[in-house]
Amino acid sequence: xxxxxxxxxxxxxxxxxxxxxxxxxxxxxxxxxxxxxxxxxxxxxxxxxxxxxxxxxxxxxxxxxxxxxxxxxxxxxxxxxxxxxxxxxxxxxxxxxxxxxxxxxxxxxxxxxxxxxxxxxxxxxxxxxxxxxxxxxxxxxxxxxxxxxxxxxxxxxxxxxxxxxxxxxxxxxxxxxxxxxxxxxxxxxxxxxxxxxxxxxxxxxxxxxxxxxxxxxxxxxxxxxxxxxxxxxxxxxxxxxxxxxxxxxxxxxxxxxxxxxxxxxxxxx
DNA sequence: ATATGCACCTGTGTGC
DNA sequence: TGCACACAGGTGCATA
Numbered sequence: 392x393x394x395x396x397x398x399x400x401x402x403x404x405x406x407x408x409x410x411x412x413x414x415x416x417x418x419x420x421x422x423x424x425x426x427x428x429x430x431x432x433x434x435x436x437x438x439x440x441x442x443x444x445x446x447x448x449x450x451x452x453x454x455x456x457x458x459x460x461x462x463x464x465x466x467x468x469x470x471x472x473x474x475x476x477x478x479x480x481x482x483x484x485x486x487x488x489x490x491x492x493x494x495x496x497x498x499x500x501x502x503x504x505x506x507x508x509x510x511x512x513x514x515x516x517x518x519x520x521x522x523x524x525x526x527x528x529x530x531x532x533x534x535x536x537x538x539x540x541x542x543x544x545x546x547x548x549x550x551x552x553x554x555x556x557x558x559x560x561x562x563x564x565x566x567x568x569x570x571x572x573x574x575x576x577x578x579x580x581x582x583x584x585x586x587x588x589x590x591x592x593x594x595x596x597x598x599x600x601x602x603x604x605x606x607x608x609x610x611x612x613x614x615x616x617x618x619x620x621x622x623x624x625x626x627x628x629x630x631x632x633x634x635x636x637x638x639x640x641x642x643x644x645x646x647x648x649x650x651x652x653x654x655x656x657x658x659x660x
Numbered sequence: 661a662t663a664t665g666c667a668c669c670t671g672t673g674t675g676c
Numbered sequence: 677t678g679c680a681c682a683c684a685g686g687t688g689c690a691t692a
Contacts, residue, residue: 392685424668424687448686466685467670482670501669503686516687543663552687559685608685609672629684648664651683 392611393448393464395524395557396600396621401470402445404613408472408495412439415488419479423502424465427485434508435460435487447520447556451511461514465503471496472614495614520556524593525601529555531590538578538586544647545581545589546574558593561606564628564653566592573659574652575645599624627653 605619
């Protein structure tokens, strides 16, 4: 479910918990991709949320004293901020209760997500997260460096979190449509002009998707339960057999490195 | 080093 | 209706 635009939308929808103090923690099921630490409740209780930042698809809750709660939503994770008695729904795994009566529930049917407490330097998963494509750490020159000498398909390079943090399968496909590039093109074969189009497309697609609150394809919601609207703007993702919105040619599906790629054979070269 | 295949887990849609 | 199978927003490890 969640790529950069969805995670950023969740982050923004969680900002109202800044300042809230954690009064109780319930771990219903610790079996996530990494098991939730048995000491999580003890270590969280009494702490307050001082800030929430994002690194690629990861969220970092600042708990002060150099301690952070690291969260990743995997393929199907959601964080829901509510108040009152809501019971335990299927796939509710962890719930933080705040002193003011609100509570934050981590729900994840596939359990590919992560909730982990520690210091920044302890989070080895963050070492594989490259620069954020929406900041000025990312530039045309940086994109050119990333692609230099790389034989893999440009789509898989865009999805490599070590190069750029936050692009997943939906947005890689949409970015390449916007840039007019086939997903299977070898990264090192892109011309200067194509790299410039690609750079602009990364920025344009991700910014628009954040503005629209991400893509709600089946069940993605932000922390307040609101859906995103970028799914209404998808040009190629999951549209195999349907007409290209620009030229009417039938959208094709191929597989690159085990992930579905969608493209218009006429608009994308 | 680099690129791919597969496993992890549950739900959903499709075809027989 | 039941069943088998393919596929799904991600990542990390094993393998060439």
